[in-house]
Amino acid sequence: MPGFLRPLTRAVTYTRGAHLLIGSVIAWILAMVHPGLSRPSYGMWLLVLADPIPLLVLVAMVPAVRRAEGLQARMMLFPGPHARVEGGQDDPGVSVAPSASWRDRARTAVWLVLRVEAGCAVVLLTGQLMGVVFASLGASDEPADSDGLILPVVRGWAAAPVGVVALLAALATVVVAGRMLAWAASRLLGPSPAERLAAMEERTEQLLERNRIARELHDSIGHALTVAVVQAGAARAASDPEFTARALEAVEETGRAALEDLERVLRVLREDEQPVSGRPALTDADRLLQSARASGAKVDVEVSGPVERLPGPVSREGYRMLQEALTNVLRHSGPVPVRLRIAVDDARLVMNVRNALPGAAGSTGRGGSGLRGIRERATLLGGRATTGPHDGEWQVHVELPLK
Incomplete structure (x- = not known):
């Protein structure tokens, strides 16, 4: 035609x-x-x-x-x-x-x-x-x-x-x-211009929420899988029934926490009317430290200041940053000594994670989406995060304002 x-x-x-x-x-x-x-x-x-x-x-x-x-x-x-x-x-x-x-x-x-x-x-x-x-x-x-x-x-x-x-x-x-x-x-x-602005703000909120959910899943599931892989490799190499039992317990505990995070995110996506469990905060960091220690890492912790009084957003995002930092250690450096310093004062939260670099292998491949997520979280809260080699060690340094 x-x-x-x-x-x-x-x-x-x-x-x-x-x-x-x-x-x-x-x-x-x-x-x-x-x-x-x-x-x-x-x-x-x-x-x-x-x-x-x-x-x-x-x-x-x-x-x-x-x-x-x-x-x-x-x-x-x-x-x-x-x-x-x-x-x-x-x-x-x-x-x-x-x-x-x-x-x-x-x-x-x-x-x-x-x-x-x-x-x-x-x-x-x-x-x-x-x-x-x-x-x-x-x-x-x-x-x-x-x-x-x-x-x-x-x-x-x-x-x-x-x-x-x-x-x-x-x-x-x-x-x-x-x-x-x-x-x-x-x-x-x-x-109208007002409607366009409202639509743009809604779209921005949706994108931010998607990015937040993606970071949540990356940090939680990534941590659980990393711990499972490290524990399974260590248990197979050790050939010790008692060590294997501890490794399986650590895998179970970490997997259960990851499933809770996954269920919470899925409820948000489904807009489920059932109450959604709260996101973990920095006061719940003990389970992260336990899973890291169970994987063979020697974690030295020093905390100063009232961590329990941190504002909710700062405490929750601080937990995710610490989770990604420890996951990064286990994934790229293995069971090496880790020094964790958390300091809280009236104005800010300072968190510093340092670990030994096992030769040249630890100094490469450390700029993935996880570390980028740490920097993005810090920026959204008005703070800053730096990651990279420092004095022969790998360092994740985070500063977050409390207001």
């Missing part, structure tokens, strides 16, 4: 035509009363177009009108699941929220006036063109009634081709007018 005829096979072409026709109805209803349509003059036609404007402006002041017009525009002006158009979109950028400001009401008023005037213009023009078509159909028998037609009616052998051209012109008018009205709808009924 030729490209210029393709719009005739699309449902959206006819829904747009219906939208234009519906928009002109109010003008014709008012015209029946004033000035009447009995042989109207050009001045009367202009009056028909002008009569609805005050009423439309008044109606546009009602906030719900913008919502109703947005719903109509979405359904009838834009390709979607109902239209056979490639690349159809479910969200064409037309708002369905009520007017929230005078700017929204003004844009709605302009849209209503444009919709009615465009509908009237299309009805008048297509009516003239279809009149030419019908007049040309009767040209071979006897002269057809051409009263009310502004366009000339061709008689004789040229009537048929002129009728075809008039029919195509009427269809083209509907197609072009529909596209122009859709373009205007996306600008006059599109989201």
Whole structure:
């Protein structure tokens, strides 16, 4: 099928035509009363177009009108699941929220006036063109009634081709007018600056929440798998039933904690109404230290200051940072001595994790997503985190403000 005829096979072409026709109805209803349509003059036609404007402006002041017009525009002006158009979109950028400001009401008023005037213009023009078509159909028998037609009616052998051209012109008018009205709808009924800002903030919140969940799963599941791998390797190498029992106990405990974290995250994703268990905080760090020691690491801990009085976000994020730091030690350095220093004062939390580097192997491959997650967590809380070799050791240094 030729490209210029393709719009005739699309449902959206006819829904747009219906939208234009519906928009002109109010003008014709008012015209029946004033000035009447009995042989109207050009001045009367202009009056028909002008009569609805005050009423439309008044109606546009009602906030719900913008919502109703947005719903109509979405359904009838834009390709979607109902239209056979490639690349159809479910969200064409037309708002369905009520007017929230005078700017929204003004844009709605302009849209209503444009919709009615465009509908009237299309009805008048297509009516003239279809009149030419019908007049040309009767040209071979006897002269057809051409009263009310502004366009000339061709008689004789040229009537048929002129009728075809008039029919195509009427269809083209509907197609072009529909596209122009859709373009205007996306600008006059599109989201206001406040709505765009709210949508952007919501999208940002969603992305932040996804990143947080991804970090939670990475830290929790990564720690559990690392401990399981280290413990399984150590138990196989030791060939000691008592050591194997302790290793399996450590794997069980770490796996249980990871399953609790996974269940909590899944409940959040499912929007489950059941209460969600609290996230672990820095006061729960003993189980991290126990799993690290059970894996063979010698952890030396020094804590100063009231850790239990840390603000919730700082304490929870501090726990995850410590979890990732210990996981990093076990994954890349193995069971080596680890020094952990936690200091809390009135202004900040300082956490420092240092471990020996087993030769060149420990100094490479330590810049993965886990360490990046530590730095991201610190930045979101207004603090800072540094990771890397320091005086022949690997160091994770975190400073978080308490306010």
